[in-house]
Amino acid sequence: MFITVKNLKKSYNAGKNKSEVLKGVSLTLEKGQTGVILGPSGSGKSTLMNMIGGVDRVDSGSIQVDGLELSTLDDAQLTDYRRDSVGFIFQFYNLVPNLTVAENIEVVSNIAKTPLDIDTVLKAVGLAGKKRSFPRELSGGEQQRVAIARAIVKNPKLLLCDEPTGALDYETSRGVLTLLQNLNAELGTTILMITHNTAIGEMANVVYKLRSGEIVETIRHEETISAERIEW
Numbered sequence: 543m544f545i546t547v548k549n550l551k552k553s554y555n556a557g558k559n560k561s562e563v564l565k566g567v568s569l570t571l572e573k574g575q576t577g578v579i580l581g582p583s584g585s586g587k588s589t590l591m592n593m594i595g596g597v598d599r600v601d602s603g604s605i606q607v608d609g610l611e612l613s614t615l616d617d618a619q620l621t622d623y624r625r626d627s628v629g630f631i632f633q634f635y636n637l638v639p640n641l642t643v644a645e646n647i648e649v650v651s652n653i654a655k656t657p658l659d660i661d662t663v664l665k666a667v668g669l670a671g672k673k674r675s676f677p678r679e680l681s682g683g684e685q686q687r688v689a690i691a692r693a694i695v696k697n698p699k700l701l702l703c704d705e706p707t708g709a710l711d712y713e714t715s716r717g718v719l720t721l722l723q724n725l726n727a728e729l730g731t732t733i734l735m736i737t738h739n740t741a742i743g744e745m746a747n748v749v750y751k752l753r754s755g756e757i758v759e760t761i762r763h764e765e766t767i768s769a770e771r772i773e774w
């Protein structure tokens with residue numbers, strides 16, 4: 543199994559009150575598969591993803607990614623794991639405004655262990671001609687494609703996407719989802735994606751429904767739908 547989360551618990555201190563955000567979450571995802579975490583606002587989706595991405599630490603429970611037990615890593619090891627193994631994509635693209643498209647991607651490829659070729663990646667995301675453009679010169683969908691290029695240039699084992707189409711219109715969203723699906727097929731990258739949108743779950747091998755810090759349902763699809771055919 544590529545990802546195995548067992549009985550994961552996490553609380554945050556809100557003033558004097560301790561609030562339990564994850565109340566014993568368990569899930570599994572196989573290598574090369576796409577998983578979607580569905581759930582209402584505040585159900586703990588980002589918190590769960592942050593733990594799997596090594597951004598935050600568990601209180602108790604276990605997270606294994608490709609055989610590595612994250613809960614036992616020290617800070618330096620966790621940083622190495624994040625840098626070498628995980629690509630992140632967010633709703634807001636977080637590009638550096640005064641760097642060109644190519645330079646935004648170089649920021650990551652320069653520190654990657656085994657980076658992919660920038661031109662190849664730009665071609666894969668359909669932005670070969672925009673290499674020298676600045677983010678402000680691009681549409682929202684194009685900016686998200688740059689963010690995807692930046693996330694995949696280090697050839698991560700795991701791609702974590704937090705509402706990747708949250709700021710995009712329907713057609714552009716389908717383009718971005720199709721791109722993610724193609725990358726998954728071509729590079730074998732395991733993808734875990736957060737969304738509010740139940741329709742997006744149809745393209746996933748596994749859908750985890752999160753409610754108030756608990757997985758209330760796990761749905762495994764025998765067959766997945768092409769992102770181009772998803773409708774909402």
Ligand SMILES: Nc1ncnc2c1ncn2[C@@H]1O[C@H](COP(=O)(O)OP(=O)(O)OP(=O)(O)O)[C@@H](O)[C@H]1O
Nearest residue numbers: 554555556563581582583584585586587588589590
């Ligand atoms: N660093 C933090 N410190 C304190 N509380 C936090 C922290 N991170 C998250 N929380 C709280 O944990 C709960 C779950 O937040 P989380 O962001 O994981 O939910 P979510 O399902 O991703 O929501 P959304 O869809 O709105 O992004 C919220 O009540 C939030 O206020």
